[in-house]
Every structure is written in structure tokens, then in C-alpha cells.
Amino acid sequence: MSMIFAILFYLATLLFVVGLLSRIKLYAQTPAPLKIPTTPAPTTKTGVAFRLTREVVFFESLFKANLWTWAAGWLFHTSLLLVTLRHLRYFTDPVWGWVAFIQPFGIYAGITMLLGLCGLWARRLFVERIRYISTPSDHLWLVLLIVIAVTGLLMQFVAHTDVVAVKTYFLGLLHLDIGSLPSDALLLLHLFLVFALLALFPLSKLLHAPGVFFSPTRNQTDDCREHRHLSAWAGKLESEK
Amino acid sequence: MADYTAPAYRTIPIVPALKPGAMEGKGPFIANDKHQEALGFPGQLVEDWHDKAIAKMGDLLGKFRSLRVYMDACVHCGACSDKCHYFIGTQDPKNMPVARQDLMRSIYRRYFTFAGKYFPKLVGARDLTREVLDEWYNYYHQCSECRRCSVFCPYGIDTAEVTMAAREILASVGMGQKYSNEIIGKVHKIGNNLGLPEPALRDTLEGLEEDVKEDTGLDIKFPLDVKGAEVLLITPSADFFAEPHIDGLIGYAKVFHATGTSWTLSSMASEGANFGMFIGSYEQLRKIALRIREAALELGVKRIVVGECGHAWRVAYSFWNTLSGVGDGADETDRFAQMLQKQLDHRYKQPTHICEFTWDLIQRDALKFDKSKNDRFVITMHDSCNVARGSRMGDLPGGQFEIPRNIIKAVANNFVEMDANTTRERTFCCGGGGGLLTDDLMDLRVKGALPRMEVLNQAVQEHGVNYMAAICAICKTQFSKIMPVYGFDRRMVGGVHQLVSNAIILGDK
Ligand code: HEM
Ligand code: SF4
Ligand code: SF4
Numbered sequence A: 001m002s003m004i005f006a007i008l009f010y011l012a013t014l015l016f017v018v019g020l021l022s023r024i025k026l027y028a029q030t031p032a033p034l035k036i037p038t039t040p041a042p043t044t045k046t047g048v049a050f051r052l053t054r055e056v057v058f059f060e061s062l063f064k065a066n067l068w069t070w071a072a073g074w075l076f077h078t079s080l081l082l083v084t085l086r087h088l089r090y091f092t093d094p095v096w097g098w099v100a101f102i103q104p105f106g107i108y109a110g111i112t113m114l115l116g117l118c119g120l121w122a123r124r125l126f127v128e129r130i131r132y133i134s135t136p137s138d139h140l141w142l143v144l145l146i147v148i149a150v151t152g153l154l155m156q157f158v159a160h161t162d163v164v165a166v167k168t169y170f171l172g173l174l175h176l177d178i179g180s181l182p183s184d185a186l187l188l189l190h191l192f193l194v195f196a197l198l199a200l201f202p203l204s205k206l207l208h209a210p211g212v213f214f215s216p217t218r219n220q221t222d223d224c225r226e227h228r229h230l231s232a233w234a235g236k237l238e239s240e241k
Numbered sequence B: 001m002a003d004y005t006a007p008a009y010r011t012i013p014i015v016p017a018l019k020p021g022a023m024e025g026k027g028p029f030i031a032n033d034k035h036q037e038a039l040g041f042p043g044q045l046v047e048d049w050h051d052k053a054i055a056k057m058g059d060l061l062g063k064f065r066s067l068r069v070y071m072d073a074c075v076h077c078g079a080c081s082d083k084c085h086y087f088i089g090t091q092d093p094k095n096m097p098v099a100r101q102d103l104m105r106s107i108y109r110r111y112f113t114f115a116g117k118y119f120p121k122l123v124g125a126r127d128l129t130r131e132v133l134d135e136w137y138n139y140y141h142q143c144s145e146c147r148r149c150s151v152f153c154p155y156g157i158d159t160a161e162v163t164m165a166a167r168e169i170l171a172s173v174g175m176g177q178k179y180s181n182e183i184i185g186k187v188h189k190i191g192n193n194l195g196l197p198e199p200a201l202r203d204t205l206e207g208l209e210e211d212v213k214e215d216t217g218l219d220i221k222f223p224l225d226v227k228g229a230e231v232l233l234i235t236p237s238a239d240f241f242a243e244p245h246i247d248g249l250i251g252y253a254k255v256f257h258a259t260g261t262s263w264t265l266s267s268m269a270s271e272g273a274n275f276g277m278f279i280g281s282y283e284q285l286r287k288i289a290l291r292i293r294e295a296a297l298e299l300g301v302k303r304i305v306v307g308e309c310g311h312a313w314r315v316a317y318s319f320w321n322t323l324s325g326v327g328d329g330a331d332e333t334d335r336f337a338q339m340l341q342k343q344l345d346h347r348y349k350q351p352t353h354i355c356e357f358t359w360d361l362i363q364r365d366a367l368k369f370d371k372s373k374n375d376r377f378v379i380t381m382h383d384s385c386n387v388a389r390g391s392r393m394g395d396l397p398g399g400q401f402e403i404p405r406n407i408i409k410a411v412a413n414n415f416v417e418m419d420a421n422t423t424r425e426r427t428f429c430c431g432g433g434g435g436l437l438t439d440d441l442m443d444l445r446v447k448g449a450l451p452r453m454e455v456l457n458q459a460v461q462e463h464g465v466n467y468m469a470a471i472c473a474i475c476k477t478q479f480s481k482i483m484p485v486y487g488f489d490r491r492m493v494g495g496v497h498q499l500v501s502n503a504i505i506l507g508d509k
Helices: A004-030 A043-057 A062-064 A067-090 A097-126 A130-131 A136-157 A164-174 A185-203 A205-214 A233-240 B033-038 B049-065 B065-073 B085-090 B097-112 B114-118 B130-139 B148-152 B157-173 B177-189 B199-215 B245-258 B283-298 B310-324 B336-339 B352-363 B387-390 B398-413 B439-448 B450-463 B473-486 B494-501
Strands: B231-234 B303-306 B378-383 B468-469
Touching: A004 A164, A004 B065, A043 A062, A043 A205, A062 B148, A067 A097, A067 A164, A067 B199, A097 A130, A097 B065, A097 B352, A130 B097, A136 A205, A185 A205, A205 B065, A233 B283, B033 B177, B049 B097, B049 B157, B049 B310, B065 B097, B065 B157, B085 B439, B085 B450, B097 B114, B097 B130, B097 B157, B097 B439, B097 B450, B130 B157, B130 B303, B130 B336, B148 B387, B177 B283, B231 B283, B245 B352, B245 B494, B283 B336, B283 B439, B303 B310, B303 B352, B310 B387, B310 B473, B352 B398, B352 B494, B378 B398, B378 B450, B387 B398, B398 B494, B439 B450, B439 B473, B450 B468, B450 B473, B468 B494
Parallel strands: B231 B303, B378 B468
Antiparallel strands: none
8 A cells, every 4th residue: 555655646746747847838838929918907027926916815806706706715725725835744854844833724724725615616516607617527626625625634633643654654755765654544535636636737727826827818018019029920920021 | 670679677787597598599690702712711611620620729729828828727717707798688608708718618628638538528528510610600709809707817818819719710611700801801902991992081081171161160181191291090990981980080180180280091001990800810910900000101100199999909009019010119120110110209109099199188288178068968988898908098007097087077077987897997898899790790789788788877867977988989889879779869979089079179270
């Protein structure tokens, strides 16, 4: 079991990193031939950085669009961030100071994350419009995340696992040294689903995370009259003239 | 007469229930082989449309980052789902922006992604069939490319970009839209959307001079093809004869006259509109824009000013610098753009919107008004989608909202706003933009105008509004046609420069 999970761990990490980087590279290399920021838009690069920050940190546009979705979505994502950072304690020794500091918040974040996810799923199930646009995979992603959250919380509050052994195992994996993993079902399920999430990330709608940074309507500066913006393929049309 | 009626106003603007299939149909008339071939598209549906369409899609995915990212990034959160005026007006779920995108995304996933190739059902992927093509044609011609959805999407996904790509793919396999393609053909052949040749245009302008003389007693000129003029005015050709557009043109001419600005129209480029954007063709977009560059070079003008037209201003403001070099800041080595940019006067923004032009003069006290001339109006402002969400005026973001309002307030006493959820960047499209301003889409146009009409009606009830200003030729045409269906007077819509024209005092300068 320890061996299988070690292989899964390496494989999932590899797929995640390679998949994500190649996707980012593809986005970066695809030209944006026309200026299409959704106006009013910032007129400077700093302004654009602020706009993107507001989108990523506060989900500004979503806030304008729908308060319920925003509340559930924002709760889920900020919780997810805290939870993820908290998990760094299983990969660092000694545990970094700030990781230790957020530890208690990270635990409650597990609960709020679950709340957020349930809110999002309820919306998907009960709001006619959202149900109409949902594909099976949209539901499955939420189920996957919910099960990850639930198994994690169960280990935290109900059926404790041997976290020290888990930590030793993962620290070992970082040095390509495969130790032994406790084999309670909850832990194995939790880990398996996280690996699945990582591996599937670059193949799925989770690409919204890098996507937001590459969206021309959000990341372009409104300086159309002051600077000539010309992509390579569009420039070629001129020399052919 | 008409087989279309206005849908009922919603008492409270709640999101309407879905009516699947409400707008199923054939879509607008398909372009015939003559119209298609004039633009270099195949005359009819080609034999190998399936492979051609997929290949074209791959081509566009490689050329447009917007399409590439937007196909991947949507999480089906539904934030955009109730933001489209066509969805609100028709209740057809496929008019929800995300569902409209999914018509293409389902194909993208099937042919371009791992998940869609091996697990199509799971991610809602499907094969490209003849039915899908027809469905595309129908529903991608129920989007006015107004970008309202992109304001609310957490990733800024712009359905207009998807619609443009879809129309480009359709045209490239032989399914172009008659209305847009026919018009583009006229622009190339004659110089404007209306197909008004130079002698007819000259006649019209002379007639106009006489009318204005009768009205004001002054010799206000409407010059055509004057070499060495300072300003080249590019305006939608509807301004030359359609009501209420023409009153706007008279307004521009009065402003030029009052300040002694030498200006000219061009017969080669007697059209501000650029339907290349509507059909999503970069090549057409560019080709149409180049006429203006040529006219500017030939006439040797120092400034290019653009009349009241929504998508034309988006193209001018956002794209001209890229497409044709009308603008500033080209590289020293960029000979193509420098050729023109050296000629233009960079103390002014190039291009300049006529509202920027007039507002600048007002600020410098160069114009005098008798505001009481507009006292019979209670005025409100309908922000046109392309101006609001695809361009700017002045130096600050949002100038496209402030400047026209400032002008109105400078020339009239009664101005009120409509519901803030439907103005500025949240404005609703008039229902006729994006190449849909055609009689074969009347039913859609009436339904798509519902959200705007609801809010206008509110303003009429509360404030007695009787003039809705718009700075877009399409808005003006669309509203004069559909407002009677909603029980309003067709003359309630008019331009900003129509108000300027009413109030301006032309002394013996
Ligand atoms: C830059 C980082 C990210 C940003 C800005 C971001 C933003 C958003 C926004 C605005 C939504 C729509 C609202 C909602 O449904 O919650 C969303 C949905 C979603 N995000 Fe993220 N996200 C990010 C990273 C992630 C990551 C790392 C995951 C990985 C697990 C994730 C998983 C999801 C899921 C599953 C949904 C769909 C929720 C639903 O079905 O309703 N996101 N994201
Ligand atoms: S661009 Fe406008 S018309 Fe098209 S889907 Fe979005 S809101 Fe609707
Ligand atoms: S708002 Fe954006 S991400 Fe959400 S469903 Fe609409 S297009 Fe997709």
C-alpha cells in the first residue's frame, strides 16, 4: 500500500506540474491580436495588477453578479487556501512558523470549506438555470471536494489517524525514500482523491485558476490610442501588402 | 402588419423561468453565393464542412488567446446566466451566455481535449453534426456581442468573442449571414453600408445644406472630399438620411461651424460602421478599417473624428491603431503606422469621438447654448453597449459615461438617470446590435429590447422622461422601430448632438 501510494503521489504531482505548466505555456504563447479589455478598464499596468488582484482575492466581478454564489464560492476558496497552507506542516520539518500560526484557523477552514461547497452544490441542484448548464463533471468535482473535506474532518475530529507516521512518510517521499503509510481507510481515501484532483486539474475546468490571469478582458491595459498593439500574425498581413 | 408583440413587463425584475426551445428556428436569412463569394467565403455549405469547421476552430484557437482561455476556463458558475437581454426577453435557456458558449464548448471539448475525446458524456462534449451547425447559426445570431455577460463573469469570459468565432467558422464553411455580408459587400464596392454612391451622397449633403440654411439662415457646410481639411469626420452612413440620425449630423456640422473648424467627409470612406467585427473576421475588420486610413492619407487631414456610433467607436477606439495605425505610439521602425501617425496632430487624441470634440470646446467656453431650447424634453441616457464596455472617451476610465452626460447637462436643463443596474457598464443592449438589425429578426429584436423598455418605462412613470439619448446609429434605428411596439413614440430616441443642435447659439462669427 505504501508503495502504491508513493507511485500515485509521484505520478499525480508529475501530471499536475507538467500539465499545468504546458497549459500556461500554451496560453502565454497564444497571441491576443486585438485590445479587448472590458471597459471601464485601468489605463496603466499597475492599475491592471490591482484589477487582477481584486478579481483573484475578492472575486470582484462575481460579487457584482450574484451575492449567494459569491458568498459560497469565496468561502470555499479562501478556506481551501487556508487548508492547503495548513497541510504544509506535513511536508516541512521543522514546521515553518507561519504554518504553525495558521494551524488552528486551518482546522476551522475545513468546516467552512465544506459549508461553501455544500452551498455551491445546493445552487447547482436547486436553481433551475444552474442545473440546466451543469454537466455530470460539474457535480462530480463538487462531490470529490466534499468527500475530501469530509474524510479530512473525520480524521481530525472522529477517527484520528497517526499523523506523525503520515508526516514521516511524506517527508520521506520528498527524499525519494518510501517509508510506511498508516493504512486506515479514511486516510487512504482522502489521499487517493487528492491525487486524483491533482492529476485531473490540468485537464479540467480547474484551469480557471491560471485562466483568470490570461483573460484579455481583464489583463489588458486600456491604452489603445496611446500605444500600437500588434501581434505577430497580424503584423504579417501588413508586410504582405 | 406585424406578427410580433411586446412581451409583458415583469412587475419585479426577477429572473424569468426557463422555456426550453422558445427560440428554436432557422435564424436570420443565409447569405447567398454572391454575397458570400464577394468576401472570399464559399458560396454554399461545402462538402467537407465537418473537417473544415474543426480545422477553422483549431486555427482560431491558435490565433486568439481569448477563445483559447475562454473555452477552458468556464466553471459553469452561472454568474452570467441571467445577464443577457436576449435570455431575459426570450427565456430560452440557450440564450444564457454560458449556454451559448457551451454550444461551442461542447464541440471544443470533443475535438480538442482529453476529457471530451474519451469521456464525452461526462463533460458534455458532442460531435459536430449538421444539426449542431444549424443550432449554432440560430443561436449565435441571437447574441448582439454586447459584452454584458463579460462584466459579471469572474474570469471576464466574453461571449461576444465566442460568437464572433462561431460566425467566422460558419461563414468559412458557407453559412454566412445575409444581412451583414451583403452590407460588407456594399462597403467594399461603394464605400458605405447603404450603397450610396458619391454623386448621390454629394446631392444629399447639398440638400442638407439648403435645409439647414432655411432653418437657421446660416451657410453651414457639409463638405465632401476636401483635401487639406483639418478634420476628417467618419460617421455611420445612417447619419446622412435616416431619422433621427440626421439631426445629429446637423449638430456636428453646427459645432464645426461655430468654431470655424475646417472639416470634410470622404466619399471613399463614407461609413463609420465596420461589420467585420460582427462577423468575427479579422481580415474584413482590417480591410474595412483600411479605407479610412487611405482616405486620411489622401486628404491629408490632421485629425480623425468619429460620429455617434457604438460599434464604430469601439472599432475606432480599440482597434484602429492596431488595424490601420490611426492612433499614436507606433514604433519608430513601424513604417506602416508611422506613415499616418506622422501626419496626424498629436495634441489631440487620435481618433477623437465627436462627444470628446464637443466637450473639449464646451470646457474651453468656445460654444454658447440656449438651454431653454431643450426645455420640452426630460432626458435620460441609454449607454450603448460597445461604447460602454468596449471603449473610452477622455483621459479617465468611465469618460465614455461622463462626457456624453456632461454635454447633455450643458445643453439642456432636465436630465435624469435610469435604474443604475442598467446604465454605464451594466447597460442593456438595445436588442439590435451585433449584426441583428434586420427585419428577418424582428421577433428577437422586440424581445431583446424588453429589459431596456422596462426600465425606460419606469423612468417615464417616475420622471416623465420623453427623450432617450443614445450615441449609436444602431440603437437609434432599433429603438425608433421597436418603441412603438412597446407603446412609446418612435421620436423619443435621439442623439446627443441632436440636443446640441437644438441649443447651440450660432452668432455671426
Ligand atoms: C487563482 C486561484 C483561483 C481563483 C481566482 C478561483 C476563482 C473561482 C471562482 C470565481 C469560481 C466561481 C464561483 C464558485 O463557484 O465558487 C470558482 C469555482 C470553482 N473553483 Fe476556483 N479559483 C481558484 C483556484 C481554484 C483551485 C486551486 C481549485 C481546486 C480545487 C478550485 C476549484 C473550484 C471549483 C471546483 C469551482 C466550481 C464550483 C462550483 O461547481 O460551483 N479553484 N473558482
Ligand atoms: S454578449 Fe450580450 S448578447 Fe451576447 S450572450 Fe453576452 S449578454 Fe447576451
Ligand atoms: S460567469 Fe463565466 S465562468 Fe461563470 S458560467 Fe458564466 S462564463 Fe462560465
